[in-house]
Structure formats: C-alpha cells, structure tokens
Amino acid sequence: MKKKNNQADLFMAFFRAGIFGFGGGPASITLVHKEVVKTYKWMNDEEFSDVLALGNAMPGPIATKMAGYIGYRVGGIAGLLNAIAATIIPTVAAMILLLTTLNAYRDVGWVNGMSQAVIPVVGVMLGVLTWDFIKKSSSALGWLITGVLLAASLLLLEWLGVHPAILIASILAYALLFGHKGKARRKRRGETL
Amino acid sequence: MIYWEIFLAFFIPGILGYGGGPASIPLVENEVVNRYEWMTTQEFSEVLALGNSLPGPIATKMAGYIGYAEGGWLGAGVALFATVAPSLILMVALLSLLLKYKDSPRVKKMSSLVRPTIAVLLGVMTWGFFADSIEASGGIQTAVLAIISFILMEKMKVHPALVIAGALIYGAVFLGG
Numbered sequence: 001m002k003k004k005n006n007q008a009d010l011f012m013a014f015f016r017a018g019i020f021g022f023g024g025g026p027a028s029i030t031l032v033h034k035e036v037v038k039t040y041k042w043m044n045d046e047e048f049s050d051v052l053a054l055g056n057a058m059p060g061p062i063a064t065k066m067a068g069y070i071g072y073r074v075g076g077i078a079g080l081l082n083a084i085a086a087t088i089i090p091t092v093a094a095m096i097l098l099l100t101t102l103n104a105y106r107d108v109g110w111v112n113g114m115s116q117a118v119i120p121v122v123g124v125m126l127g128v129l130t131w132d133f134i135k136k137s138s139s140a141l142g143w144l145i146t147g148v149l150l151a152a153s154l155l156l157l158e159w160l161g162v163h164p165a166i167l168i169a170s171i172l173a174y175a176l177l178f179g180h181k182g183k184a185r186r187k188r189r190g191e192t193l
Numbered sequence: 194m195i196y197w198e199i200f201l202a203f204f205i206p207g208i209l210g211y212g213g214g215p216a217s218i219p220l221v222e223n224e225v226v227n228r229y230e231w232m233t234t235q236e237f238s239e240v241l242a243l244g245n246s247l248p249g250p251i252a253t254k255m256a257g258y259i260g261y262a263e264g265g266w267l268g269a270g271v272a273l274f275a276t277v278a279p280s281l282i283l284m285v286a287l288l289s290l291l292l293k294y295k296d297s298p299r300v301k302k303m304s305s306l307v308r309p310t311i312a313v314l315l316g317v318m319t320w321g322f323f324a325d326s327i328e329a330s331g332g333i334q335t336a337v338l339a340i341i342s343f344i345l346m347e348k349m350k351v352h353p354a355l356v357i358a359g360a361l362i363y364g365a366v367f368l369g370g
Contacts, residue, residue: 018249025250026213054288057304060207060280061214063250068281069288080285084277091249092257092273099243099258110369116330117364118242120338121357123322125245128347129215130319133312140305149309157313164220164314168209168307175302 006075007082009040014067014086025063032066042074063087195264196271202229203256203275211307214252219314221255231263235329238322246357252276330368338363 013035021028029052036042043051055065064084071083105111138146156162202224210217218241225231232240244254253276260272326335338360345351345359 021248021250024213024215024245025252026215028248028250051288055284056213057301058280058283058287059209059211059217060283061210061217061250061252061276063214064253064277065280065284068277069284072285080281084281087250088253088257088273088277091247091254092269094247094249095244095254095258096261096269098247099240099262102243110365113364113366113368114361115239115242115364116326116368117334117338117360118246118357119238119322119326119329120335121342121360122238122242122245123319123326124339124343124346125353126315126319126322128343130312130315133212133216133308133315137305137308137312140301140308146309149306150313153310153313154317157310158317164223164310165205165209167310168211171307171310172303175306176299 007078010071010075010079010083011086013040014071014083015090017067018063018087019090021063025061028063029066032063032070036070042070196268198229199260199264199268199271200275203260203272204279207252207276208279210252210311211304212311214250216311216315217252218255219311219318221252221259222318225259231259234321235325238325242357246354246361248354334368 014032017028017031017035021031033048033052037045037048051069052062052066055062055069058065064087067083067087068080071079071081073079075082102111102115134146134150137149141149153167156167157164203221205224206217206220210220222234222237226234226237240255240258241251244251244258247254253273256272256276257269261269264271323335323339326338330338342356342360345356346353
C-alpha cells in the first residue's frame with residue numbers, strides 16, 4: 001500500500017466503524033476489526049486480538065484507544081489524530097445538532113412524549129449490559145467471589161456513599177499489589193510492576 | 194473555572210472506566226449530576242437515550258454534548274480531550290511494555306476484580322432509569338415498553354437503533370398528550 005494513501009484509508013476505516021457502530025464503542029469493535037484486519041490488512045487477527053485484550057485491560061473508552069493506537073502504528077502521530085477525529089467528530093457533531101434541535105422543542109407535547117418513551121428502552125439496554133458484566137465476572141472469578149464483590153460494592157456505593165472513583169482506584173491498587181497469587185507473593189512484595 | 198471543571202468531570206471517568214465507554218457512563222453521571230449539578234437525572238437520561246440512538250462511541254458523544262452544553266465549542270473540545278487523551282496516551286506509551294505482560298495475573302486481575310463494581314454502578318443506573326420512567330409515564334407504559342424492547346433486541350435481535358426509532362414514534366403518538 002502506498003504511503004500517501006494511508007491517511008485517507010485510515011480516515012475512511014474509522015469513519016465507517018464510527019458511523020455504523022450502534023450501541024457504543026465496544027459494539028463497533030467488530031467493525032474496526034473488519035476494516036483493520038480484512039479490508040486494509042494493517043494487522044493480522046492475532047495482533048488485533050492482543051491489542052484489543054490490552055486495550056481492555058486499560059481504562060477509558062475502547063473505541064478511541066483502538067483508533068488511536070492503530071492510527072499511530074499505521075501513520076504516526078498524524079495517523080493517531082486522524083483516526084481519533086474520524087471516530088469521534090462525525091457522531092459528536094450529530095449528537096450536538098440533534099440535542100440542541102430537540103431542546104428547542106422541549107415543551108412541545110409529542111417531543112416530550114418521544115423522550116419519555118425512550119427511557120425504558122435505554123433502561124433495558126443498561127440492564128442487559130449489567131447482566132453481561134455479572135456473567136463475565138462470574139466466569140472469571142466464580143459466583144461466590146462475584147456475589148461478595150457485588151454486595152460489598154452495593155453497600156459501599158449506595159449506603160455508605162463512597163465515591164465510585166475511590167472504590168475503583170482501591171480495587172485496582174489491590175489487584176496491582178496482590179494480584180499475583182501463590183508462592184511468589186512474599187518474595188515479590190514491595191517490588192514495583 | 195468551567196473548563197477546568199469540565200476537564201475533571203470527564204478525566205476521572207476516562208481513567209477509571211474499565212470495560213469501555215458504556216461502563217464509564219455511571220461515573221460520568223456521578224460527576225455531571227451529583228457533583229457539578231449541570232443536569233438533573235432526568236435530563237441526563239434523555240441525553241443518554243438520544244446518544245444511544247445515534248451511532249458511534251457513547252463516551253465521546255456524551256462528553257462532546259455535555260461539554261458543548263456547559264462551555265460551548267471549547268467546552269466540547271476540553272471534554273473530548275479529557276475523555277480520550279489520558280487512556281490513549283497510556284495505551285500508546287505502554288502497549289509495547291504491556292504486550293510482554295499480557296498474561297500477567299496482575300493485569301488480568303485488574304479488569305476482573307473491578308467488573309462487579311462496574312456491574313453495581315450499571316445496575317443502580319438501570320434502576321434509576323426505570324424509576325424515572327415510572328414517574329414520567331406510569332408503571333404500565335414503562336413495563337410495556339421495557340418488555341417489548343427487551344424481546345425485540347434480545348430475543349429477536351432487532352437492531353437497537355430501530356427499536357429506539359420505534360420507541361420515539363410510539364412516544365410521539367401515545368405519550369404526547
């Protein structure tokens with residue numbers, strides 16, 4: 001592939017993955033995979049799944065981490081910015097346009113009805129996502145530990161009013177310090193990652 | 194300083210949201226509704242609902258719109274930067290290092306231990322959406338919409354965008370009065 005076409009290809013790849021990906025970033029990853037591995041062959045399947053696995057081990061939105069990293073590999077810093085812009089700008093612009101228009105007609109009855117009817121649908125989507133997270137953690141940790149962690153998180157967040165950021169940061173610190181089970185624990189304590 | 198607040202409101206969910214953008218939405222809600230009080234829960238859920246009806250990553254759509262609503266185009270830019278940049282810089286800087294540790298139990302434990310907490314955050318938010326909906330449209334409308342959309346999306350695999358479009362039409366016709 002000629003180098004000068006790379007930036008245009010990058011833009012098209014992430015533009016398509018962004019505007020056809022309904023259901024948030026994680027849902028668009030299959031589209032990113034199709035563009036990156038099948039259409040433009042910037043990576044093979046194995047590289048892609050390694051990058052995805054590590055992207056998932058890091059915080060933040062997955063779509064922009066993937067776009068930025070792949071853009072960087074294909075086209076340097078310009079590629080990074082290009083892929084990020086293609087991923088976010090079209091849909092953010094659509095969002096601002098739609099919502100400012102709707103806000104202008106907020107007091108019209110049928111517009112109000114529209115925003116009421118859509119709330120339970122999003123409730124269902126979030127409920128499904130919640131269940132998905134519970135299933136994934138039980139397959140990684142088992143039902144018992146998952147249940148204990150769920151109950152403890154609920155207690156801390158809802159009844160004791162702990163800020164979610166503090167709770168999450170503590171769990172991450174715990175995993176980083178004590179996440180290596182077994183014999184090596186004592187020997188490696190105090191060592192930095 | 195509104196831009197600094199916007200930065201912080203999206204920086205914290207960006208660096209703590211494990212499991213991609215949707216998992217960080219409850220954290221965004223916590224900052225936007227509870228801490229800075231830029232929106233009520235009702236307003237936030239409307240923005241989220243419409244955000245879900247459009248394609249593309251949800252975290253950046255929320256950041257872009259809320260940033261715009263609070264601080265104009267510069268606010269949108271600041272919110273997007275705060276959402277995207279920290280985790281992306283980590284990714285680019287650490288990926289080659291992390292590729293070596295990809296089977297490390299610590300790296301795996303980090304995402305698996307944090308998942309139940311994210312599930313609770315999402316579950317509480319789900320509950321909040323249904324409670325809002327019952328208040329706004331009544332229990333029967335809420336149950337009907339929830340059950341129908343669940344069957345369509347999960348059992349019949351209808352595209353979420355179509356289900357949301359259907360709900361918008363239903364709401365315009367039956368809930369407008």
